[in-house]
Amino acid sequence: MSVSKRLSLGILFLAIALPAVAETPQEKGHAIAIEADSRDTGFKDWKGTLRMVLMNRHGETSERELRMRSLEVPAEDEGDKTLIVFDNPRDVKGTALLTFTHILEPDDQWLYLPALKRVKRISSNNKSGPFMGSEFAFEDFSAQEVDKYKYEWLRDEKLGDIDCFVNTRYPQYGNSGYTRQITWVDKEHYRVHKIEFYDRKDALLKTMVLTKYRQYLDRYWRTHDMFMENHQTGKTTRLVWGDYEFQSGLSEKDFSKATLQRMR
Amino acid sequence: MRKTFPKRRYSACASAIAWSFYVFLASVLGSAPRADAADSLDLPGELTGFVALDSRVFFNSRQFPQQAHHSGLLSLVAAPEWYLEWNGGDDAVLFSPFYRGDLQDPERAHWDIREANYLHVGSSWELRAGIAKVFWGVAETQHLVDIINQTDAVEDTDGEDKLGQPMLHLKLVRDAGVFEFFSLPGFRERTFPGRHGRLRGPLVVAVDDPVFESSKGQRHIDWAARWSHTLGSWDVALSHFYGTSREPRLVSGLDRKARLRLIPFYDIINQTGVEVQYTGDSLLLKLEAIGREGQAQYRAAFVVGFEYTFFQFWKAADIGILSEYHFTDADHSAPLSSFEHDLFTGARLALNDVEDTQVLGGAIIDTVDGSLSWSLEASRRLSGNWKVEVDLRLFGNIPSRSPFASFNSEDFVQLRLTRFF
Incomplete structure (x- = not known):
């Protein structure tokens, strides 16, 4: 066998083998994230109500109620706008929080304080801080954009009866409280069913379980129950979502500093 | 409220009686039905607000004979708010009266309509008509630029409580920023402690005998405009006000009953304001500046400062350090300012716990005469709809020649218990 023949055979072998080895775990993880994201694009805007039930180690509870609305920003390199x-x-x-999400840069945030009628621009460096004293951090609430993380597919696994991809994602934005998160995403609809959060020391910090998914506009799946358990403190927070409304005609002007001043 | 309260003599156990009254009221308020108040009254819309009990204790006894022995020992505040919207929120009315009852100082006891207005929202504009409240500014320890509403100075010493102001307020939302125009008919006079009240100088302010530069007096129509915009990390605003100064000059003289008083002089002024805030990762930089013409000589003033936050400094708690420098270039005919060349340094602690515990404390030092003023504000949510707040204000080292010298013995602590509904 001549050298050239050997070479061409080698190339042929490579060409056959490539499709099988082409997808590294990183590429597969990233592809899953892109598919999940594409299935959730085009919603334009949504509104919803939210009840939070905080429970401490002794079983004492306290509740919060809020309303949230979100506007999809079509630009690839910009995140969504949200108002809480x-x-x-x-x-x-009457306190309201307006967020312009960015992918890797810090978000822009304004807080409205109704007693003083004051709109305050605030630092968004509090990503890992607790949201209203709950077990949810601000970053857990933030819009999930693909490029906020690097991904790695770990394995396929059944979660209960549901066939899932299990991926690790590593936050790429600054000031995250996590080194990594492990996500369980179902193969049929690419919905997240469970997330494990690992703290800055890479110890398991929290687990979130997302259930009661319902579909809107025959396309967009939304959870109605998010249960977060902090393994280090024993505290839990349950988020109960309701009154989802999609494409209700919200626009940029509903997400501005000027709007914030008359928010109710 | 011009009604004079009967003079009372307090025994040593006044404080104990006050506290039992507190506890009684608290238990009554606490047992109020939790149902939505608006529903139970069959009122359309939404009824919210709060009722609060304040108790102020001064560490030193009174300095002037007319002052009550236990001024502010027990005071009640009610601030309900009724809101109704239609057309998906594009039309709305808001009504918010305010009442403070105070047994010792009839000037502190007062009621006000904080808001009573109608709002219409258009495609890129808004119009509000009626009595309303507007805030301008970025600084924490002095609100220099904020001029639309009059300060309700008997409420607190921080200048954050405001009287309702009648207005027509047009807001245009454009790509180049938000443009606002105000027409302000009906001037509100500043409130001041009366002769029975504390936190005042030896001369009482003759609140019933103001002097206006304008022959129209309170009926002078004031005007204001403001442009505000966000440019990346910078939030900026420019404003101009023409009309009756919210801040009076206080000149000693005789009132209508020929008593020696401080007479408030309200001049017609032009005031231009600038607000700038830079928002960085953990750092906020702030500037407010004004130029004022029409009240004595042209006067310039600014406040410049920063706030740096260490997020999750200890567990979930955030700690912020802040400092603001105040400067006023004014001659002796200008209104008295306690912020001529003063430096504030303080810290803010937010525990980020379930009870939303927060503490803000600091001191303002006059860099020329060394006067000091300390303040500490702490608040914490109690179970349900209750909140408790403690404010501590201490004054010291004020030279005897200073017009604020009497504040040296006005240190006080205030406890507030609020029930929200």
Whole structure:
């Protein structure tokens, strides 16, 4: 066999073998994230209500109620806009938080304080801080954009009866409280069913379980129950979502500093 | 409220009686039905608000004979708010009265309509008509640029409580920023402690005998405009106000009953304001500046400062350090300012716990005469709809020649218990 023949055979072998080895775990993880994202694009805007039940180690609970709305920003390199209005507890009633999400740069955030009628631009460096004293960090609430993480597919696994991809994702944005998160995404609809959060020391910090998925506009799946358990403190927070409404005609002007001042 | 309260004599156990009253009221309020108040009254819309009990204790006894022995020992505040919207929120009305009852100082006891207005929202504009409240500014320890609403100075010493202001307020939302125009008919006079009240100088302010530069007096129509915009990390605003100064000059003289008083002089002024805030990763930089013409000589003032936050400094708690420098270039005919060349340094602690515990404390030092003023504000949510707040204010080292010298013995602590509904 001549050298050239050997070479061409080698190339032929490579060409056959490539499709099988082409997808590294990183590429596969990334592809899963892209597929999940593409299935959730085009919603334009949504609104929803949210009840949070916080429970401490002794079983004592306290509740919060808020409303959230979100506007999809079509630009690839920009994140969505969200507005959260607090209804309960009553001492923070009317307080509103406007966020312009960015992919890797810090978000822009404005807080409206109704007692003073004051809109305050605030630092968004509090990503890993607790949201309203709950077990959810601000970053757990943030819009999930593909490029916020690097991905790695770990394995396929059944979660209960559901066939899932199990991926690790590594936050790429600054000031995250996590080294990594492990996600369980179902193969049929690419919905997230469970996330394990690992803290800065890479110890298991929290687990979130997402259930009661319902489909809107025959396309967009939304969870109605997110249960977060902090393994280090024993505290839990349950988020109960309701009154989802899609494409209700929200626009940029509903997500501005000027709007924030008359938010109810 | 011009009604004079009967003079009362307090025994040593006044404080104990006050506290039992506190506890009684608290238990009554606490047992109120939790159902939505608006529903139970069959009122359309939403009824919210709060009722609070304040108790102020001064560490030193009164300095002037007319002052009550236990001024502010027990005071009640009610601030309900009724809101109704239609057309998906494009039309709305808001009504928010305010009442403070105070047994010792009839000037502190007062009621006000904080808001009573109608709002219409258009495609890229908004119009609000009626009594309303507007805030301008970025600084924490002085609100220099904020001029639309009059300060309700008997409420607190921080200048954050405001009286309702009648207005027509047009807001245009454009790509180049938000443009706002105000027409302000009906001037509100500043409130001041009366002769029975604390936190005042030897001369009482003659709140019933103001002097206006304009022959129209309170009926002078004031105007204001503001442009505000966000450019990346920078939030900026420019504003101009023409009309009756919210801040009076206080000149000693005789009131209508020929008593020696401080007479408030309200001049017609032009005031231009600038607000800038830079928002970095953990750092906020702030600037407010004004130029004012029409009140004594042209006057310039600014406040410049920063706030740096160490997020999750200890577990979930954030700690912020902040400092603000105040400067006022004013001659002796200008209104008295306690912020001529003063430096504030302080810290803010947010525990980020379930009870939303927060503490803000710091000191302002006058860099020329060394006067000091300390303040500490702490708040914490109690179970359900209750909140408790403690404010501590201490004054010291004020030279005897200073017009604020009497504040040396006005240190006080205030406890507030609020029930929200």
